[in-house]
Amino acid sequence: xxxxxxxxxxxxxxxxxxxxxxxxxxxxxxxxxxxxxxxxxxxxxxxxxxxxxxxxxxxxxxxxxxxxxxxxxxxxxxxxxxxxxxxxxxxxxxxxxxxxxxxxxxxxxxxxxxxxxxxxxxxxxxxxxxxxxxxxxxxxxxxxxxxxxxxxxxxxxxxxxxxxxxxxxxxxxxxxxxxxxxxxxxxxxxxxxxxxxxxx
Amino acid sequence: xxxxxxxxxxxxxxxxxxxxxxxxxxxxxxxxxxxxxxxxxxxxxxxxxxxxxxxxxxxxxxxxxxxxxxxxxxxxxxxxxxxxxxxxxxxxxxxxxxxxxxxxxxxxxxxxxxxxxxxxxxxxxxxxxxxxxxxxxxxxxxxxxxxxxxxxxxxxxxxxxxxxxxxxxxxxxxxxxxxxxxxxxxxxxxxxxxxxxxxxxxxxxxxxxxxxxxxxxxxxxxxxxxxxxxxxxxxxxxxxxxxxxxxxxxxxxxxxxxxxxxxxxxxxxxxxxxxxxxxxxxxxxxxxxxxxxxxxxxxxxxxxx
Numbered sequence: 001x002x003x004x005x006x007x008x009x010x011x012x013x014x015x016x017x018x019x020x021x022x023x024x025x026x027x028x029x030x031x032x033x034x035x036x037x038x039x040x041x042x043x044x045x046x047x048x049x050x051x052x053x054x055x056x057x058x059x060x061x062x063x064x065x066x067x068x069x070x071x072x073x074x075x076x077x078x079x080x081x082x083x084x085x086x087x088x089x090x091x092x093x094x095x096x097x098x099x100x101x102x103x104x105x106x107x108x109x110x111x112x113x114x115x116x117x118x119x120x121x122x123x124x125x126x127x128x129x130x131x132x133x134x135x136x137x138x139x140x141x142x143x144x145x146x147x148x149x150x151x152x153x154x155x156x157x158x159x160x161x162x163x164x165x166x167x168x169x170x171x172x173x174x175x176x177x178x179x180x181x182x183x184x185x186x187x188x189x190x191x192x193x194x195x196x197x198x199x200x
Numbered sequence: 201x202x203x204x205x206x207x208x209x210x211x212x213x214x215x216x217x218x219x220x221x222x223x224x225x226x227x228x229x230x231x232x233x234x235x236x237x238x239x240x241x242x243x244x245x246x247x248x249x250x251x252x253x254x255x256x257x258x259x260x261x262x263x264x265x266x267x268x269x270x271x272x273x274x275x276x277x278x279x280x281x282x283x284x285x286x287x288x289x290x291x292x293x294x295x296x297x298x299x300x301x302x303x304x305x306x307x308x309x310x311x312x313x314x315x316x317x318x319x320x321x322x323x324x325x326x327x328x329x330x331x332x333x334x335x336x337x338x339x340x341x342x343x344x345x346x347x348x349x350x351x352x353x354x355x356x357x358x359x360x361x362x363x364x365x366x367x368x369x370x371x372x373x374x375x376x377x378x379x380x381x382x383x384x385x386x387x388x389x390x391x392x393x394x395x396x397x398x399x400x401x402x403x404x405x406x407x408x409x410x411x412x413x414x415x416x417x418x419x420x421x422x423x424x425x426x427x428x429x430x431x432x433x434x435x436x437x438x439x440x441x442x443x444x445x446x447x448x449x450x451x452x453x454x455x456x457x458x459x460x461x462x463x464x465x466x467x468x469x470x471x472x473x474x475x476x477x478x479x480x481x482x483x484x485x486x487x488x489x490x491x492x493x494x495x496x497x498x499x500x501x502x503x504x505x
Contacts, residue, residue, distance in 0.1 A: 078227065081239040090202040091503035093220075094227040094496075130236055 017161055017169075018182035023142065026158030027056065030140050031063035033156050038107050041070040043135070045106045049124050050078045050095055052113040055175040056142060060111065075099040077110075082123035097127070104132035109156075113171040115141040118152035143182060145169050203500035206318035206325035209334040210375040218380060222344050224496035225489070231268055232491060243270040245502050247303040248296050251328070252278040252289075255307055257463055257487055258328050258338070262305050265494035271502070274301065289313060290320055297321040302502055306330070311368075324501045332366050338462055339372035341493040343380060345486045346417060349458045354381030359411050361387040361443060362421030362470055365394040369462045370421055374402055387411050388421075388443060391432040408443050412453050419460045420445050420470045436469055446472040450480075458482060 018026070035041055041064050048057030054076050061074045080094040110124050125137055140156035145163040161184060163169060168185040172178075201220050204212060213221075231239050247266045249259050259275070266273045276296075278284070283292065289308070296304060303324040306314045311331030318325040329335040347353050358377050364370045364386050377384050378401070385403040386393065397404055405411050412418070423439060433439045440446075445459065459471075459481040467473045475481060 080227075081231075081241045086241060086503050087505060089505050091500055093201070094224050094499065096227045097230055126240070130239070131234065 020180040030156040041068040046109045047075040049112040053111045057111040073101040079123040108134045114143045118148045118150035225492040228495040229492040245271040245302045248274040250306045252308045261490040335368040339376035341490040356382040357415045358417040359415040363392040
């Protein structure tokens with residue numbers, strides 16, 4: 001990476017915006033807000049959007065189990081089949097989806113690591129609706145970095161981070177990356193990487 | 201993944217490509233278990249089944265796969281078309297191209313027809329069986345089925361039994377199984393072995409009973425009944441006696457042997473009715489898996505830029 005930066009003259013600066021305890025507190029608060037808004041944990045289904053949303057969903061369900069004593073079903077959603085940019089780049093990888101309960105009548109909490117353009121959330125909502133007619137769909141994210149391209153907002157936000165479009169927000173989670181952290185990488189000059197997607 | 205412009209034969213795929221297709225198929229399998237068996241992935245794409253030869257499962261399988269991905273499907277059967285008025289393969293393909301189809305799934309009695317199509321027209325070409333040449337999606341679904349039945353293809357001892365010479369399934373399966381690390385033995389009468397079979401790099405045997413105790417998979421090829429008229433084997437009963445899979449032979453095979461067949465089965469010829477209904481025969485799983493694998497292939501060919 002360093003060699004590349006020297007060669008291209010692109011300077012890259014990385015800022016740590018959340019440490020492990022921050023992430024823990026944020027997920028704790030989100031879990032409590034979910035219970036508060038839904039008056040408990042009855043008829044809840046928590047669905048993590050691949051990849052890191054899945055681990056966040058499991059953690060949130062764990063906190064709810066501790067507090068309410070209710071085992072909330074946790075699902076996994078891969079949105080590749082629902083993307084709106086199919087045919088414009090190489091076929092994205094499709095991984096498995098597992099929705100463990102009938103979502104009809106349930107309050108579905110979609111969980112993702114970063115909310116950016118809103119296109120992933122749109123795809124995820126379409127996918128959930130193909131499985132049934134939920135009572136409601138709510139969105140929980142660890143980071144909201146702005147720059148929405150669709151009329152979508154999150155119901156539960158761990159942290160709002162103002163970013164420029166070209167910056168990258170990297171979420172690391174213990175289960176996958178060995179550590180819990182959120183970093184913001186600024187990249188200059190602008191406009192080099194227009195394909196930066198939320199989350200990945 | 202950037203898919204090939206045309207899928208003609210297994211040898212154009214690397215083992216990584218095959219791995220990608222099998223993993224993608226695994227993800228698509230779930231779609232067929234939903235109440236609403238449809239995802240919007242390929243909406244707006246049009247595929248055509250261009251079949252110059254009879255087919256039940258391959259054509260239906262491609263049609264179901266395309267529809268579950270929301271693609272539009274046109275069906276073309278040569279018998280009911282202008283082909284019966286003498287229209288050539290090339291003109292037929294140019295007509296389809298002019299109608300804006302995105303992919304042509306072609307079956308033809310002449311080897312090389314899909315390859316020619318890929319030179320003439322823009323749409324993606326998928327070979328659904330050409331003459332005695334290749335049937336790549338059958339080989340992919342066989343790999344997928346075997347992997348599900350045994351956990352892993354690598355190290356599996358596979359006997360491909362029957363008419364090796366005239367079988368496009370045998371050719372594609374031999375390549376696919378070998379590429380993924382299986383050990384393949386070709387079994388059949390000398391008259392049904394292709395000339396120069398040694399060059400395939402597989403073991404060859406003319407004695408099924410000798411092979412049976414040491415194989416994990418018995419892949420029974422369909423006897424193409426029309427071949428008997430060419431005098432390549434004396435009669436069906438003798439063939440069945442020497443190369444048919446019956447309960448007696450199953451008893452001498454390892455207890456957990458997997459029996460496969462590309463369909464349609466000739467009960468009482470290459471496979472006895474009892475073995476056809478044996479739970480170790482995974483022919484219906486092969487059909488189920490065919491849909492998921494063809495969804496993955498269509499996605500690979502049409503889901504990219």
